[in-house]
Amino acid sequence: MSRGAPARPGAVVLLSGGLDSATVLAIAVERGFAAHCLTFRYGQRHEIEVERARHLARAGGAVEHRVVPLDLGFAGGSALTDPALEVPRDRDPDAIGRGIPITYVPARNTVFLAVALAWAEALEVRDVFLGVNAVDYSGYPDCRAEFLEAFERLAAVGTRAGIEGRPIRVHAPLLACSKAEVVREAVRLGVDLASTFSCYAPSAAGRPCGTCDACRLRERGFRDAGIPDPASYPR
């Protein structure tokens, strides 16, 4: 047998194509994990992010990338999946996270984590990374530490690995970061920021709108970090 470096442990990384999850991928790789990236085509308006995710997985050194179709649009109730609902515009970034906006997709993180858990169990890996953030989205129930802890508890009792004493660990390294801190961390880790995509409602040509909540938070994050946004944003 070869005496090469020991195999890296594997981790499932939820990768949306946005700034936060691309940074989380870089963090997972820096921590020594072989990253198995998972992206959903869930009926979102901004499908361009799926193409960006493909690029970011390659650029970020993932060992594997799967894109899983999972239509959450059938359930309705969110402006991210229902073209009949308007995406909010030009809101004060400080106000965005306070309530639960119309762009909230019911139980989205629960569904995404559940599929990540299924894959982790099949891969026999113990770590799942995701880019949720409780600062910008403090009003989202499924972006809080309490939610992630409840999910770990569920995984401990609901999987073979869990009941055999190898529970899944959920890592959300950006949970308490401001967007400016995320930008600085991404720069430190060499994330291909120009390829990340944050807009909820891009043009048909794939240009970010600059006015939705996600664009506004991103704009403020780069400004506060004192770093120019290399993505082609219109303002």
Next chain:
Amino acid sequence: MSRGAPARPGAVVLLSGGLDSATVLAIAVERGFAAHCLTFRYGQRHEIEVERARHLARAGGAVEHRVVPLDLGFAGGSALTDPALEVPRDRDPDAIGRGIPITYVPARNTVFLAVALAWAEALEVRDVFLGVNAVDYSGYPDCRAEFLEAFERLAAVGTRAGIEGRPIRVHAPLLACSKAEVVREAVRLGVDLASTFSCYAPSAAGRPCGTCDACRLRERGFRDAGIPDPASYPR
């Protein structure tokens, strides 16, 4: 405004096309719920159950039925979704539930419940029904009361409804029933038993094999209940 009967509360019912979930649908309707049925096309070998689910939803008085494609086969690891893995044959029904068989689909009930939760939240209903059973499948981690309680806790902290004080309730009325008890309950409720389908590995023509774990448990359940199985089983 009309002074008709008050609207029934709604519930999401996970309906697989099998005996247990068809019985759970009948129980939900008997308890006064307007049933919104949810079936997954998840890459299972036995896709005929999806067609049976369509029929059973109509026959069972559901107000709505959605079939959601969700490929869990991508994750691998189960004989139910991977044609390269053999489905076990001719096992003693008493032995089936003890270990975790190759037909276990990693985290399947977590994923199904997560999507049911998303729909319940969008529909603004508080009740989710599913047909899990801890007697026949005592070795399945996600068929136990502890798992269902952990899921309710997750839903309480991870949804808008939960943090606003309207948590989702998960109902598994067959959890502690033997298969014979399920058969008797189904007969009492007038479930269209001939349309239910339990086989993991049917023939191309859609006939049950009679030898997989699901066929064996079904056969014993009808026998113990003293009721002939009206489905066209080969033995």
